[in-house]
Amino acid sequence: MELTKMSDGIYLIGIYGSFKVGLWLLESNGECALFEMPEADKNGESPAKIARRIIDQKGWKCKYLFLSHPHIDHSATIREFRETFPEAIFPAHYSIPMYMRVSEHYWTKSKREDKPVEFEEAWKNIKGNDPLWYLSFYNSITVDDITCYELGCEKIYMIYGPKHSLGDVHYIYRGCWFSGDWWIYEGDPSEDRIASSKAIMSLNRLEDFSILKDYKIHTVFPSHANNILRNVDFHDIITRTRKYQEKLEEKRKDGYDWTKFGLKELYYWVFTVMEKQKK
Numbered sequence: 001m002e003l004t005k006m007s008d009g010i011y012l013i014g015i016y017g018s019f020k021v022g023l024w025l026l027e028s029n030g031e032c033a034l035f036e037m038p039e040a041d042k043n044g045e046s047p048a049k050i051a052r053r054i055i056d057q058k059g060w061k062c063k064y065l066f067l068s069h070p071h072i073d074h075s076a077t078i079r080e081f082r083e084t085f086p087e088a089i090f091p092a093h094y095s096i097p098m099y100m101r102v103s104e105h106y107w108t109k110s111k112r113e114d115k116p117v118e119f120e121e122a123w124k125n126i127k128g129n130d131p132l133w134y135l136s137f138y139n140s141i142t143v144d145d146i147t148c149y150e151l152g153c154e155k156i157y158m159i160y161g162p163k164h165s166l167g168d169v170h171y172i173y174r175g176c177w178f179s180g181d182w183w184i185y186e187g188d189p190s191e192d193r194i195a196s197s198k199a200i201m202s203l204n205r206l207e208d209f210s211i212l213k214d215y216k217i218h219t220v221f222p223s224h225a226n227n228i229l230r231n232v233d234f235h236d237i238i239t240r241t242r243k244y245q246e247k248l249e250e251k252r253k254d255g256y257d258w259t260k261f262g263l264k265e266l267y268y269w270v271f272t273v274m275e276k277q278k279k
């Protein structure tokens with residue numbers, strides 16, 4: 001079994017499932033982090049088991065599990081990863097479990113003609129019998145929009161930045177930007193209809209991060225490992241993408257916002273997280 005080296009300390013274990021999502025591995029000084037939890041290939045081995053075997057063979061320690069956003073193609077095996085790597089810290093920005101709950105509702109309860117039946121199965125696997133399933137995977141929840149995690153001799157920055165979905169989280173590691181399912185430059189086919197104002201806020205946050213930290217981002221790794229961009233002009237990416245979103249502003253005024261999901265549910269959620277973290 002081979003790891004494909006994508007950059008220093010960054011490997012692709014494979015691309016899995018019908019939506020072809022990458023399972024990534026970041027490593028530094030014997031510590032590693034796994035990124036994304038895709039569904040297995042048809043009749044294929046579970047990506048979690050494959051990752052376990054590779055990490056054990058290398059003698060590395062799995063310190064973190066990370067997720068870009070809780071769409072089903074990225075998180076289908078979240079329960080399996082959690083069980084296969086009980087030693088790992090699984091941090092999440094609070095939007096991830098919150099939006100996971102919303103996403104499940106949207107994909108299984110709304111009347112979508114194009115809704116693939118297997119999605120319902122996948123959600124069932126994720127949920128199990130736990131009524132608070134969407135909270136149960138994470139053992140470190142942050143409300144900060146930028147959080148820094150130590151991995152070996154390196155730092156991983158987790159930055160909240162919705163544009164493709166309300167639960168979008170970006171990771172910056174060794175000059176590389178893990179951009180999830182973001183569409184960059186002009187165009188944005190995202191069907192989640194995120195308000196442009198939110199997308200612009202996210203673009204500004206990423207830009208502020210690079211300016212204030214004087215951090216040079218040279219590579220963009222989308223989760224699906226397609227359209228990898230190397231030697232990028234990060235400022236140009238932000239500027240062009242933002243210009244496009246500014247033009248959309250009028251059209252997407254009715255884009256999704258937290259308040260549309262019901263405050264009652266949000267309050268309930270926040271309090272249960274707090275209770276859980278106290279323990």
Ligand SMILES: [Zn+2]
Nearest residue numbers: 069071164181
């Ligand atoms: Zn997605």
